Amino acid sequence: DEMDVDTIWMDGEFVDWEDAQIHVLTHGLHYGTGVFEGVRCYDTEEGPAIFRWEEHLERFYQSCKPYDMEIPFEPEELTEATLELLRRQDLASCYIRPIAYYGYDTLGVSPGDCPTDVAIAAWPWGAYLGEDALENGIEVMVSSWRKHASSQIPTNAKTTGLYVNSLLAGEEARRNGFREAIVLNKEGNVAEGPGENIFLVRDGTIYTPGLSESILDGITRNTVIGLAEERGYEVNDTASISRGELNTADELFFTGSAAEVTPIRKVDNVVIGDGGRGPVTEELQQAFFDLVERRTDDHDEWFTYV
Numbered sequence: 416d417e418m419d420v421d422t423i424w425m426d427g428e429f430v431d432w433e434d435a436q437i438h439v440l441t442h443g444l445h446y447g448t449g450v451f452e453g454v455r456c457y458d459t460e461e462g463p464a465i466f467r468w469e470e471h472l473e474r475f476y477q478s479c480k481p482y483d484m485e486i487p488f489e490p491e492e493l494t495e496a497t498l499e500l501l502r503r504q505d506l507a508s509c510y511i512r513p514i515a516y517y518g519y520d521t522l523g524v525s526p527g528d529c530p531t532d533v534a535i536a537a538w539p540w541g542a543y544l545g546e547d548a549l550e551n552g553i554e555v556m557v558s559s560w561r562k563h564a565s566s567q568i569p570t571n572a573k574t575t576g577l578y579v580n581s582l583l584a585g586e587e588a589r590r591n592g593f594r595e596a597i598v599l600n601k602e603g604n605v606a607e608g609p610g611e612n613i614f615l616v617r618d619g620t621i622y623t624p625g626l627s628e629s630i631l632d633g634i635t636r637n638t639v640i641g642l643a644e645e646r647g648y649e650v651n652d653t654a655s656i657s658r659g660e661l662n663t664a665d666e667l668f669f670t671g672s673a674a675e676v677t678p679i680r681k682v683d684n685v686v687i688g689d690g691g692r693g694p695v696t697e698e699l700q701q702a703f704f705d706l707v708e709r710r711t712d713d714h715d716e717w718f719t720y721v
């Protein structure tokens with residue numbers, strides 16, 4: 416669905432949405448050799464503002480490294496392209512999707528002379544897991560699929576190919592009547608969701624799996640850790656969380672640029688806490704939306720105003 420958007424930035428040019436096309440023998444299509452970002456722009460009292468753009472851009476370039484992929488644009492050029500993309504389409508509240516991938520040249524797995532092609536699209540996108548999810552929480556299933564181990568593929572690089580695993584986990588959960596999955600890592604500990612980090616609250620302390628648990632170093636995860644600490648919570652962000660600990664949590668919630676702060680009310684057959692949005696989750700979710708919608712002056716350095 417194109418909605419009211421009509422332009423995509425592609426390899427240095429603004430092109431019409433329907434002309435943003437690539438060759439079917441594109442390397443990235445065959446082997447998942449692309450990296451991407453998912454970023455939100457919020458319609459704030461100060462005008463449209465992109466949340467933590469600099470950190471997303473930094474992760475975008477870092478994600479290229481294991482693949483020897485070189486984005487043929489300076490960060491400032493991508494920033495300018497994105498701002499112009501939003502202005503041209505009068506986008507205020509929207510989701511921004513930068514992608515870089517090995518393009519068309521050879522179909523050897525070795526990318527040889529394949530160019531690194533880059534595109535940026537943006538479109539309005541509401542609550543990722545549904546409006547109701549933010550208020551009432553979601554029911555999730557512990558997936559039978561395990562997450563890639565970081566010894567098998569860099570899980571801290573946001574690589575397109577990784578999301579085949581996310582699709583398997585998410586669709587398995589939905590086939591079974593759940594909204595989303597929780598994915599365990601190879602060791603059997605809690606890693607994250609298919610496109611979200613996970614937090615657990617127990618006895619007033621907040622826990623989230625550490626970076627060595629084969630997770631993406633989420634920017635919303637980092638934001639929520641900071642918001643919690645500013646509010647006096649003790650946060651353990653190097654936790655190893657066993658599957659069983661999910662059941663005895665007082666609260667669980669997901670974080671992500673798309674998912675924002677989404678409460679989890681049930682895991683498999685087990686009701687979490689009182690079966691709704693818990694008080695700590697609600698406080699942090701409120702703090703998050705107050706921040707991103709600029710109802711506070713805090714952390715203005717995290718915003719790129721359009």
Ligand code: PMP
Binds near residue numbers: 453608672
């Ligand atoms: N884990 C995975 C696998 C993801 O795809 C995402 C979404 N980018 C996240 C965690 C959350 O990261 P962020 O808060 O940076 O969006």
